[in-house]
Each structure stands twice: as C-alpha cells, then as structure tokens.
Amino acid sequence: MSEGFALFVRFTLRDQDAATAFDDLCARTLEGIKTQEPGTLAYVTHIPVDEPLIRVFYELYADRAAFEAHEAQPHTKRFLAEREQYLSGVEVTFLDTIAGKVATV
Template sequence: MSEGFGLVVRFSLRDQGAAKAFDELCAITLEGIKQAEPGTLTYVVHVPEGEPLVRVFYELYADRQAFDAHEAQPHTKHFLAQREQYLAGVEVTFLEAIAGKVAALQ
C-alpha cells in the first residue's frame, strides 16, 4: 500500500497553563496548514480520554515530499520553535501503511 506518509506524535504538557497555550499555538498552526498545504491530507489534534495534559497528533501526507513541504512552512517552523516551552516530553512514531482505506481526493 503506497497511500501516504503518516506519523503519530504524542506531546506531554507541563501543566494546565501550558496545555492552554499549546492548544492556542496549535490553532494558529492549523490555520496555516489548512491554507497552504494541499499535500497534507489529515492533521488532527486529539486529547486522549482521561489524559488532559496529553495531545496526540495524527498526520497523513500524500507522500514524503508533502511531509517535507509541511516541515518547511513558516507556520510549522513557528510551531516547532515555540512548542518546547510547553512540553514535558514528546514521542514521534513514523508510520508505513500496509493496508487500509483512504478517502478519495476531491
């Protein structure tokens, strides 16, 4: 299966104040993603049930080049530069698709 390039990122936040500020940073970043990244197919921020100081990102890109384009965007660079002040930890898992269903592009 060659549909996309994905990753899951788990952010542990320092405290409730850091979580609020991190969420605001995410909202700003998402606006840039929506406006400037046609190769970003899915970019969703989740709060796991019962873990209010954790955020999990699920990201799916058309291909590795689309991910690289995402990483080069000014809004992404801003997010990467600002996020550290809110974090207690971060885990990144890159995903290789082997089976599944992918929605058709419009």
C-alpha cells in the same frame, strides 16, 4: 492503497496553563496547514480520554515530499520553535501503511 507518509506524535504538556497555550499554538498552526498545504491529507489533534495533559497528533501526507514541504512552512517552523516551552516530553512514531481506507472528497 497509496503509499503516503504518516506519523503519530504524542506530546506531554507541563501543566494545564501550558496545555491551553499549546492548544492555541496548534489552532494558529492549523490555519496555515489548511490553506497552504495541499499535500497534507490529514492533520488531526486529539486529547486522549482521561489524559488532559496529553495531545496526540495523527499526520498523513501524500508523500515524503509533502511532509518536507510541511516542515519548511513558516507556520510549522513557528510551531516547532514555540512548542518546547509547553512540553515535558514528545514521542514521534513514523508509520508504514499496511492497509486501510481513505475517504475522498
């Protein structure tokens, strides 16, 4: 299993209008991630069942340098600057890999 660099982020949104705007911001950000970040191996957003104002992100990077490259991108900087207006809370958990399976394309 490669080392990688992963994190789990849980966002709590203020209300449904904020959730809609946050989802739009995420979609715009994901466009840049898909086209400009080869070291970002997975960047997946989720809505937990029965929690409409929660968003969960799972992010997997090839290594710490790929994460730092992600953080330096203009689309990521825009996301970080704009997201606060929609949030009532955020929790970030950095993850160490123990074992797993990674799909190859």
